[in-house]
Amino acid sequence: MKQTMTNEPSLHLDLQLRTDGAFAGMYLPKPAANGDVHLIWKLKGTGKSERIKTIASCTKAQPVFIICNANGSNCTVITENGDELGKLNKTDAKLYHQYVEKFQYxxxxxxxxxxxxxxxVKILVIVHERPEPLRT
Structure with missing residues (x-):
């Protein structure tokens, strides 16, 4: 199967930055053999009473989602029901907004x-950098 990549200049620049282990001045771990980049982030603000109740009902390997404000500086991690688990710190929010969002994850x-x-609470973010083959 043939794989294609976009020629959009901004993504091309980002991919060039990614090859030396950095993105926008931030260190990224080396991609796995399949091209995935694994990031582990610790959430902050997990001590609020409503969040403690939500976290008590969560399990390891449960999928979660990130929602951000318009400029990406305030990112909240939520469950599939929309309940808040915690927030990303400023560095992780910047990395999410500038890097993770650009790829499938x-x-x-x-x-x-x-x-x-x-x-x-720690979350695992798996960023799929290589395009997946089209299914027929």
């Missing part, structure tokens, strides 16, 4: 650690 809960005061 999936987001899952990587781990939940229940602590005395507040739970700690």
């Amino acid at each position: 999936h987001i899952y809960i990587k781990s939940i650690k229940h602590e005395l005061e507040k739970p700690r």
Whole structure:
């Protein structure tokens, strides 16, 4: 099967930046053999009472979603029901807005650690950089 990539100049520049392990001045891990980039982000603001209740009903490997304000500076992680789990820190929000959004991606809960005061939640972001083959 033949794979094609876009020739849009802005994406071409981004891909050039990506080849040396950096994007917009931020370090990215080396892509896996299949071209996927795995990012693990710790959520902040998980100690609020409504979020604690939501987190208590979540499980590892559960898909979640990210919603952001217009400029991408405030990003919230939510469940499929729209309940808030926490927020991304400024660096992760910038990386999401400038890099992750440009590619196909999936987001899952990587781990939940229940602590005395507040739970700690990490998410796994899998960015698919190589275009998937078209299915016939």
